[in-house]
Amino acid sequence: MTRDFNELTSTAAVLERNVNCRDVRLREIMISLVTHLHAMIKEVEPTFEEWAFAIDFLTRTGQICDDKRQEFILLSDTLGVSMLVDAINHRRNSAATESTVLGPFHVSGAPHLQMGDSITRDGKGEPLYMSGRVLNESGAPIAGALLDVWQTSWDGFYDVQDDRQPEMNLRGQFVTGNDGRYFFRSVKPASYPIPSDGTVGTMLTALGRHPMRPAHVHFIVSAPGYQSVTTHVFVDGDPYLDSDAVFGVKESLIVPFVRHDDSAAAERLGLGNPFFTAEYDFVLVQATVPQPAPFAAKA
Amino acid sequence: MTRDFNELTSTAAVLERNVNCRDVRLREIMISLVTHLHAMIKEVEPTFEEWAFAIDFLTRTGQICDDKRQEFILLSDTLGVSMLVDAINHRRNSAATESTVLGPFHVSGAPHLQMGDSITRDGKGEPLYMSGRVLNESGAPIAGALLDVWQTSWDGFYDVQDDRQPEMNLRGQFVTGNDGRYFFRSVKPASYPIPSDGTVGTMLTALGRHPMRPAHVHFIVSAPGYQSVTTHVFVDGDPYLDSDAVFGVKESLIVPFVRHDDSAAAERLGLGNPFFTAEYDFVLVQATVPQPAPFAAKA
Numbered sequence: 001m002t003r004d005f006n007e008l009t010s011t012a013a014v015l016e017r018n019v020n021c022r023d024v025r026l027r028e029i030m031i032s033l034v035t036h037l038h039a040m041i042k043e044v045e046p047t048f049e050e051w052a053f054a055i056d057f058l059t060r061t062g063q064i065c066d067d068k069r070q071e072f073i074l075l076s077d078t079l080g081v082s083m084l085v086d087a088i089n090h091r092r093n094s095a096a097t098e099s100t101v102l103g104p105f106h107v108s109g110a111p112h113l114q115m116g117d118s119i120t121r122d123g124k125g126e127p128l129y130m131s132g133r134v135l136n137e138s139g140a141p142i143a144g145a146l147l148d149v150w151q152t153s154w155d156g157f158y159d160v161q162d163d164r165q166p167e168m169n170l171r172g173q174f175v176t177g178n179d180g181r182y183f184f185r186s187v188k189p190a191s192y193p194i195p196s197d198g199t200v201g202t203m204l205t206a207l208g209r210h211p212m213r214p215a216h217v218h219f220i221v222s223a224p225g226y227q228s229v230t231t232h233v234f235v236d237g238d239p240y241l242d243s244d245a246v247f248g249v250k251e252s253l254i255v256p257f258v259r260h261d262d263s264a265a266a267e268r269l270g271l272g273n274p275f276f277t278a279e280y281d282f283v284l285v286q287a288t289v290p291q292p293a294p295f296a297a298k299a
Numbered sequence: 300m301t302r303d304f305n306e307l308t309s310t311a312a313v314l315e316r317n318v319n320c321r322d323v324r325l326r327e328i329m330i331s332l333v334t335h336l337h338a339m340i341k342e343v344e345p346t347f348e349e350w351a352f353a354i355d356f357l358t359r360t361g362q363i364c365d366d367k368r369q370e371f372i373l374l375s376d377t378l379g380v381s382m383l384v385d386a387i388n389h390r391r392n393s394a395a396t397e398s399t400v401l402g403p404f405h406v407s408g409a410p411h412l413q414m415g416d417s418i419t420r421d422g423k424g425e426p427l428y429m430s431g432r433v434l435n436e437s438g439a440p441i442a443g444a445l446l447d448v449w450q451t452s453w454d455g456f457y458d459v460q461d462d463r464q465p466e467m468n469l470r471g472q473f474v475t476g477n478d479g480r481y482f483f484r485s486v487k488p489a490s491y492p493i494p495s496d497g498t499v500g501t502m503l504t505a506l507g508r509h510p511m512r513p514a515h516v517h518f519i520v521s522a523p524g525y526q527s528v529t530t531h532v533f534v535d536g537d538p539y540l541d542s543d544a545v546f547g548v549k550e551s552l553i554v555p556f557v558r559h560d561d562s563a564a565a566e567r568l569g570l571g572n573p574f575f576t577a578e579y580d581f582v583l584v585q586a587t588v589p590q591p592a593p594f595a596a597k598a
Contacts, residue, residue: 003541003550005382013546014379020507029349030506032342034378036335041383043331050328051384055371062361062371072354072361079333080304080313084340085350087305207329208319242302247312251302 011038057199064198068160070104074200077101077246078209086230095137096285097229100248103218105158110148110171116270118185119172122165125154125187127266127275128257130233133180134221134282141180142284145223148173149184151216156192176223185269188257188276189215191240204245211245214238216253219282226284233280255280310337360498367459369403373499376400376545377508385529394436395584396528399547402517404457409447409470415569417484418471421464424453424486426565426574427556429532432479433520433581440479441583444522447472448483450515455491475522484568487556487575488514490539503544510544513537515552518581525583532579554579 005013014034021027046054064071076082082101090099113119134145150171152158159169174182193211196204204211215235222228234241234254241249257278260266266273304312313333320326345353363370375381381400389398412418433444449470451457458468473481492510495503503510514534521527533540533553540548556577559565565572 003548003553005379005386005546005549007383007386010379010383010386010546017508017542018506021505022507023505026505029343029345032339036339036342037378037380038383040331040335041380041387044328045387046328046384048384048388051375051381055369055375058357058371059361059364059369062358063364065358065362070354070358072357076350076354079336080309081336081340082350083304084306084309084337085345085347087309088340088344089347206320206322206325207317208321209316243316247304247309249302250304254302 007042011035014038057203061199069195069198071195071198071200073104074194074198074246075203077103077248078194078200078204080247083247092285094285095283096227097221097231097282098250098252099229099231100250100253101246102220102230103246103248105160106148106150106218106220107160107168107171110150110173111168113172113174113184115174115177115181115183116185117172117174118270119149119151119170120185120187121169122153123187127271127273128186128188129183129269129271129275129277130186130217130279131181131183131277132280132282134176134182134223134284135180136226137283137285141176141178142223142226143176143178143180145176145180145182145221145226145282145284146173147176147182147282148220148222149186150218151186151189152192154187154190156190161195185271186217189217189235191215191235191238194245209245210240210243212240213244213246214240214249216248217278221282221284223284225287227287229282229284231282233278235278253280306341310334313337356498356502363497368494368497370494370497370499372403373493373497373545374502376402376547377493377499377503379546382546391584393584394582395526396520396530396581397549397551398528398530399549399552400545401519401529402545402547404459405447405449405517405519406459406467406470409449409472410467412471412473412483414473414476414480414482415484416471416473417569418448418450418469419484419486420468421452422486426570426572427485427487428482428568428570428574428576429485429516429578430480430482430576431579431581433475433481433522433583434479435525436582436584440475440477441522441525442475442477442479444475444479444481444520444525444581444583445472446475446481446581447519447521448485449517450485450488451491453486453489455489460494484570485516488516488534490514490534490537493544508544509539509542511539512543512545513539513548515547516577520581520583522583524586526586528581528583530581532577534577552579 061071134142159165191214196211215238216232220230236254236256257276261274263273360370433441458464495510514537515531519529535553535555556575560573562572
């Protein structure tokens, strides 16, 4: 009986409609959703214009999405929700590599490459040699670990955003051997703005926030019997490390990208001179319980 | 400094980014939004799959919207949010007609008709004679009041949903004379499902809820110097009065739709026999302070 829906009864009125819902989890989610949504409305006391603006904002956010653009993920990212979901799903007291957001630019099916190969397909940018190991919690190498790598160009664009770049530029998948080592050639990534011509960009501007992310290389590292990790390796010294638009930075993921001016070393590594090197060791923990699939599986 | 974003710091980390926001109201809204959104995430502890589902649900909700369909308004309606916003914006201790949701089917620019005219353009359904007055709080008639009326067909569809109906079927605008009276001919509206082939329909099914609304006639009543009211007049006895999918029913808005079998009266009113009559007097309160435009202004 909800013929007298008002500010005092609204939450209960909506929730009592769910008595026939057979999905216990859904019912639990709806209790939290409706309770917080109504509480927020009562706190904010939106005018009709403000509420209509919210409806229109959400509508435009959905309508800007296509097969290459996911504005609701950007909204989730810039409100800190993606990183919060990530934190909740990675509570662990271990030496494992910390995770961070997947972001909207992962592409499934990047080329399978040999260790040492280059992921740049246009050669543009400052040469980078990136290397390290995939280890277990005891420090032993993990053989057969898959590294799915992607990053921006030297000027801060992913291939899918940039018609000037070849397809699958700066993307690759590598499998470790018995030594657990990985190494590949690339170019130094740049800090860059998240797409800011949509609703999220408008929101950031209204909030006096910049849309920049500090430079990083994305990795999804997985291995049979281990929990996979979706993370970034960040470039130390980047001016946006303390104000990442999507809250993705963790201290443990920042590494020096060291500049070298050494023609002989450059030639040995198959790089132009000068060049940069960066090293990061990934640590995976064993999958002792059934794990959720990585966010990537949905992208 | 947000290099250590976690479950304890997330809300503060996101909010501290808004220090440069110059819009005090927006900052206030964001505090409430981010606080409740993060609190909900911490309560629900969504898996990545669940969060990805939410992203996809919102995206699909935006993408189903077009110039005739507004799925986010339906979502707001079915979660009781629209009626809550309405309640907050219509706190009054007066005899004024209670308001209810605008709904997604209002169309601007309905035909201007003379009192007594019919709003049915295809004549299908059980004849209805609807009448009453527009009064002020003292019970005096309001001259020059505009009634914007719309309703479903006999079988529960608005013209904009139904290719079989003529354009502007069952829509009209009427202006009262000095007696404040209104009267027009129509057909008896039907209870009907809100559009259920989109994300909102899927949600209602998952929650074990039906998508039905009890039969009603929509009105926006406005007059110079008065607060306008967006409301419905509901058909007493409708089986869905206690479970309106959008929580729009208020006891004071339910009136009898009385059946008559009287050929002479029918002829006098210009209706087929048998026919229904319904009466409702609207009461408007004076606009003492600047009022927000009715929701209709945005539709």
